[in-house]
Amino acid sequence: MAHDEFSLIRQWTRRSDGQEGDGLTVGIGDDAAVFTPTPAMEVVACCDAMVETVHFLKETMRPSDIGYKAVISNISDVAAMGGLARYALVSIAVSPGWSADETSQIYDGIYAACEAYGVRLIGGDTVSAPDALHISVTVLGEVEQGRAIRRSRAQPGQAVFVTGHVGSSAAGLHLLLQQKNAGAPVPAEHLPLVEAHQRPAAQVAAGRLLLASGACGALNDVSDGLASELWEIAEASRVAIAIDAGLVPIREEVSSYAAQAGKDPLDWAFYGGEDYQLVGTAAADSVDALAEKFAAAGIPFTVIGRVEASAAKPSVCCARAGRKMPLPKAGFNHFGRRE
Amino acid sequence: MAHDEFSLIRQWTRRSDGQEGDGLTVGIGDDAAVFTPTPAMEVVACCDAMVETVHFLKETMRPSDIGYKAVISNISDVAAMGGLARYALVSIAVSPGWSADETSQIYDGIYAACEAYGVRLIGGDTVSAPDALHISVTVLGEVEQGRAIRRSRAQPGQAVFVTGHVGSSAAGLHLLLQQKNAGAPVPAEHLPLVEAHQRPAAQVAAGRLLLASGACGALNDVSDGLASELWEIAEASRVAIAIDAGLVPIREEVSSYAAQAGKDPLDWAFYGGEDYQLVGTAAADSVDALAEKFAAAGIPFTVIGRVEASAAKPSVCCARAGRKMPLPKAGFNHFGRRE
Numbered sequence: 222m223a224h225d226e227f228s229l230i231r232q233w234t235r236r237s238d239g240q241e242g243d244g245l246t247v248g249i250g251d252d253a254a255v256f257t258p259t260p261a262m263e264v265v266a267c268c269d270a271m272v273e274t275v276h277f278l279k280e281t282m283r284p285s286d287i288g289y290k291a292v293i294s295n296i297s298d299v300a301a302m303g304g305l306a307r308y309a310l311v312s313i314a315v316s317p318g319w320s321a322d323e324t325s326q327i328y329d330g331i332y333a334a335c336e337a338y339g340v341r342l343i344g345g346d347t348v349s350a351p352d353a354l355h356i357s358v359t360v361l362g363e364v365e366q367g368r369a370i371r372r373s374r375a376q377p378g379q380a381v382f383v384t385g386h387v388g389s390s391a392a393g394l395h396l397l398l399q400q401k402n403a404g405a406p407v408p409a410e411h412l413p414l415v416e417a418h419q420r421p422a423a424q425v426a427a428g429r430l431l432l433a434s435g436a437c438g439a440l441n442d443v444s445d446g447l448a449s450e451l452w453e454i455a456e457a458s459r460v461a462i463a464i465d466a467g468l469v470p471i472r473e474e475v476s477s478y479a480a481q482a483g484k485d486p487l488d489w490a491f492y493g494g495e496d497y498q499l500v501g502t503a504a505a506d507s508v509d510a511l512a513e514k515f516a517a518a519g520i521p522f523t524v525i526g527r528v529e530a531s532a533a534k535p536s537v538c539c540a541r542a543g544r545k546m547p548l549p550k551a552g553f554n555h556f557g558r559r560e
Numbered sequence: 561m562a563h564d565e566f567s568l569i570r571q572w573t574r575r576s577d578g579q580e581g582d583g584l585t586v587g588i589g590d591d592a593a594v595f596t597p598t599p600a601m602e603v604v605a606c607c608d609a610m611v612e613t614v615h616f617l618k619e620t621m622r623p624s625d626i627g628y629k630a631v632i633s634n635i636s637d638v639a640a641m642g643g644l645a646r647y648a649l650v651s652i653a654v655s656p657g658w659s660a661d662e663t664s665q666i667y668d669g670i671y672a673a674c675e676a677y678g679v680r681l682i683g684g685d686t687v688s689a690p691d692a693l694h695i696s697v698t699v700l701g702e703v704e705q706g707r708a709i710r711r712s713r714a715q716p717g718q719a720v721f722v723t724g725h726v727g728s729s730a731a732g733l734h735l736l737l738q739q740k741n742a743g744a745p746v747p748a749e750h751l752p753l754v755e756a757h758q759r760p761a762a763q764v765a766a767g768r769l770l771l772a773s774g775a776c777g778a779l780n781d782v783s784d785g786l787a788s789e790l791w792e793i794a795e796a797s798r799v800a801i802a803i804d805a806g807l808v809p810i811r812e813e814v815s816s817y818a819a820q821a822g823k824d825p826l827d828w829a830f831y832g833g834e835d836y837q838l839v840g841t842a843a844a845d846s847v848d849a850l851a852e853k854f855a856a857a858g859i860p861f862t863v864i865g866r867v868e869a870s871a872a873k874p875s876v877c878c879a880r881a882g883r884k885m886p887l888p889k890a891g892f893n894h895f896g897r898r899e
Contacts, residue, residue, distance in 0.1 A: 246602055246706070246708060247710065250796070251710055251711050251712075251796075252606060252637040252641055252779075252781055253606035253637045253638055253641045254604070254606065255602050255603070255604050255605075255643075255703060256602060257705065258597040258602075258603055263585055263594050264594070264595050264596075264597055264603060264700075265592045265593070266592060266593045266594075266595070266682060266683060266700060267592035267593065268649035268651050268684050268696075268698055269651070269685050270651040270652075270653055270687050270696065272653050272687055272688070272689050272694075274690045275653075275687060275690065276687070299592055301591035302586070302591055310607035310698055311607070312608070312609040312696040314611050314614075314694055343605060344605060346608050346609045348609050348614060348615070349611070349614050350611050350692060350694065351611070351614065351691060351692050352690060352692060353690045353692075355611075355653055355689065355694045357607075357651040357685070357694075359649055361700075362592075364594060369585060369594045371586065372591065373590075441591060457590075
């Protein structure tokens with residue numbers, strides 16, 4: 222944990238003081254945090270970074286959105302294992318372009334996400350940076366012993382499903398960049414897309430439902446775009462996956478904005494990312510029961526394809542307008558252009 | 561966890577493949593890692609960041625040193641709770657000034673530190689950055705239920721001790737900066753100081769010994785300098801601490817280099833930091849037995865002062881050449897100058 226000479230840092234994390242109890246023995250403010258794991262649960266741990274200019278711009282994300290999304294992307298990773306998020310550690314490197322007030326607002330977003338998902342901030346580090354703002358979040362969660370859902374467990378014959386809708390975050394980003402260039406506010410009818418980009422939700426309830434069902438094969442969260450996630454499942458499970466483009470769940474607002482912007486909404490769904498929905502596979506004979514459970518929980522659940530076969534050379538194909546084509550992996554690549 | 565389209569990232573962390581077992585259910589390469597906590601142990605979690613130009617320069621740290629030290633600083637935080645480090649998650653943001661080969665060497669250092677302390681790398685994120693390289697490490701460890709050593713447990717009458725020697729890392733840094741400016745290699749007799757700066761050790765054995773003794777009050781690791789750490793203990797425990805400058809353990813090489821450079825070695829000990837020694841308090845009547853145990857373990861252990869009293873207004877004083885003076889907090893401040 223940071224050794225905080227600077228009183229502002231303690232001020233920013235003061236909301237975590239006195240939160241010990243309920244399994245947390247030592248919270249924020251010592252060299253490290255200490256907690257007692259829940260009996261019969263395993264610990265789930267993940268870590269994701271967001272960097273100014275690479276993952277966000279000041280013009281497209283308010284400071285609180287940055288903190289919020291950095292936490293959500295990690296809660297989403299825990300959800301993709303079927304787990305529950307419990308604790309967060311946040312490391313922020315603040316560059317001179319960010320005021321103390323803006324940094325405080327980043328913490329507002331961090332705490333808002335934590336509160337929304339029952340997560341406690343138990344540690345971190347706040348340091349200075351020369352140029353861009355960096356935020357790196359670790360989330361620790363728990364999952365029933367031996368029950369974590371792996372991305373490598375897709376089986377031939379299983380259905381491929383996705384929760385919620387995809388492409389909304391990318392549509393929102395496109396909109397924000399357009400409006401930024403035009404210097405105009407976002408029209409009210411498009412605000413849900415902006416919300417999808419700035420304040421995404423993590424699909425914890427869906428992950429828990431899938432784990433409880435026992436019917437889930439592989440599972441991933443949609444952080445880098447549907448194509449990339451399907452490829453990860455195909456490669457980890459060594460299977461061939463086929464999906465139908467016409468089944469990919471895209472919000473009506475996204476389709477209409479895409480038409481207006483001259484864009485293909487499927488491109489946002491496949492290669493946009495940051496939707497934080499869950500994509501996975503499930504036993505074909507359990508899909509109807511699963512769909513009913515999701516309907517009862519009010520969570521959209523859509524079958525978009527199937528696992529066709531085991532494959533030494535994994536693949537992902539997509540049928541569109543009657544033609545079946547390989548689906549390029551592409552997605553956002555931090556070290557270069559789309560493949 | 562990162563979704564790694566880029567094969568280099570997988571290549572860098574390939575050494576973590578197939579390390580499941582012995583409590584680790586899911587290692588690197590899924591949305592999150594999953595492990596089974598050891599029965600009757602609590603989980604210890606901490607997170608520290610290092611930023612190019614703020615915490616290190618390419619000229620003073622080889623890429624492998626950067627990775628090594630980023631892991632050590634976190635293992636040190638776990639040691640300061642009396643715990644054992646088990647797992648690490650590493651987030652690296654790589655800027656254009658760093659080649660793939662240099663990034664690979666950072667991972668070499670990460671793995672070297674992990675191997676030296678029995679830690680497994682179970683996750684992380686590798687992304688691009690516009691300017692400076694950032695590395696943020698989370699280490700997860702374990703400590704016996706209810707036994708973690710807090711910095712808030714110093715009691716009046718306890719002795720104040722420090723392990724090993726302090727000021728060596730700052731002396732090494734001073735030396736590296738001097739040699740960099742002079743364009744000359746570091747003389748052989750000074751290499752131990754450079755080693756102290758570039759490849760510090762974490763005092764895990766000392767922390768475990770202190771925990772087992774049951775005699776330890778408060779404990780901190782020396783990441784920001786002895787003065788800052790003593791102040792943290794004084795403030796968290798609400799006590800007045802008095803130390804004797806003449807007792808502060810400084811290596812002979814540091815003193816002789818300081819004399820040569822016209823510097824005060826105590827300034828490095830108090831305000832240099834990154835020594836990763838442990839500073840703490842222990843029951844006065846247990847100090848002799850503790851010193852014997854440390855001697856048997858081959859770890860230097862030095863009493864440098866005592867906790868004088870409980871204090872609503874915490875303080876740290878230092879006696880030097882017969883005069884007792886308040887010890888300024890100072891230390892490195894990420895958001896401004898020394899106080």
